[in-house]
Amino acid sequence: MSLPEAVTLALREAGLDPAYVEDLIRATLEEDLDGGEDVTTVATVPAEQQAIAVLAAREAGVVAGLPVAEATFAVVGGDVQVERHVADGTEVSPGTTVLTVHGRTRALLVAERTALNLACRLSGIATATRAWVGALAGSQAAVRDTRKTTPLMRSLEKYAVRAGGGVNHRSSLSESALIKDNHVAAAGGITAAFRAVRESYPGLTVEVEVDDVAGAVEAVEAGAELVLLDNFTVDQALEAVKAVDGRARLEVSGGLTLDQAAAYAATGVDYLSTGELTHSVRALDLGLDVVAVEGR
Structure with a gap:
């Protein structure tokens, strides 16, 4: 039927x-x-x-x-x-x-x-x-989901995020590249990892996860158009925004809570991403x- x-x-x-x-x-x-x-x-x-x-x-x-x-x-x-x-x-x-x-x-x-x-x-x-x-209202920041979804229900759950007014992060490993710490370790550094992905997949968006401001600067100078600030404090996020100076979009992630949202948004980052929207709602x-x- x-x-x-x-x-x-x-x-x-x-x-x-x-x-x-x-x-x-x-x-x-x-x-x-x-x-x-x-x-x-x-x-x-x-x-x-x-x-x-x-x-x-x-x-x-x-x-x-x-x-x-x-x-x-x-x-x-x-x-x-x-x-x-x-x-x-x-x-x-x-x-x-x-x-x-x-x-x-x-x-x-x-x-x-x-x-x-x-x-x-x-x-x-x-x-x-x-x-x-609602917590991000008045800022330039948007909330994004993650791949921490219920197995086999990802497209439905990401649709629900859109229905709530959020923005979807990548839906699959093939949609875009996200260079994380394990990729950096395997490739021999942020710059090496970025160049390897760019050479292999020149048409894809490449995001780089970093754990300090120096890493954010290195990622931008390597050519990253999107940088994920992992487990940054509000002060560290503000420092990263100043150091990157508009050369790439910035996303904060890692243990974020709703009561912190406005403070992170006020730093000038572009996205806040949280698995909380799908993995434990x-x-x-x-x-x-x-x-x-x-x-x-």
């Missing part, structure tokens, strides 16, 4: 691959059913019964992943019709209805947990990202409730 055209279009507009999303949904549904059926639903719900259910926020936050939830209902089948009431990236209050779904009751209940698992996690990422965006509480049963 392929996804309906409207669902496919919504996923593509979000920058998501519909085939990937469908495969992920099918795998998660299979995990839930484990080769069998929803025994509770089959026992209690007539096969042809129709129902209307609403997906609503149970706490304040930023929603994301609604097209993915809609795709989940489509994969389960049961002639489910979905009406979206808000767009991804919308700030919602407790009680806000984000989706209304209409179809066979059994289909709604089989899809419920998978749809919620995905939408709640993505909404949690979007909510956390929006908090960082708390899911936003959303719930699905049947509000009407037809033919009973």
Whole structure:
């Protein structure tokens, strides 16, 4: 079964691959059913019964992943019709209805947990990202994610970061080069590592991770257009900004917390990156409730 055209279009507009999303949904549904059926639903719900259910926020936050939830209902089948009431990236209050779904009751209940698992996690990422965006308001800095994502869910989680107003770092090892300390050690120094990458991949963006101001200067003089200041204090970041003097974009990373964000942004760096957006975020509480049963 392929996804309906409207669902496919919504996923593509979000920058998501519909085939990937469908495969992920099918795998998660299979995990839930484990080769069998929803025994509770089959026992209690007539096969042809129709129902209307609403997906609503149970706490304040930023929603994301609604097209993915809609795709989940489509994969389960049961002639489910979905009406979206808000767009991804919308700030919602407790009680806000984000989706209304209409179809066979059994289909709604089989899809419920998978749809919620995905939408709640993505909404949690979007909510956390929006908090960082708010902390950086008034500065030139943007918040970026990392590759510290849930295995096989990277594109969804990075989409949620965008929905929250953040900026994506590289999505894969082949997208751009990030020279880290182990690469520097293996190549024999920052300059040697940069030259090796530039010679091998002349068209790629090259970012260099450094652990002191001298390293930042060396990276810039080697030709780096982006320098990652790893575990710098606010004072060290300010010193690096002055030393680089606009010759490259600067990113700070490593143990950052939300209460430090404004101070780092005030130094003049371009990005703050944090794995906190994806690796340990708390899911936003959303719930699905049947509000009407037809033919009973």
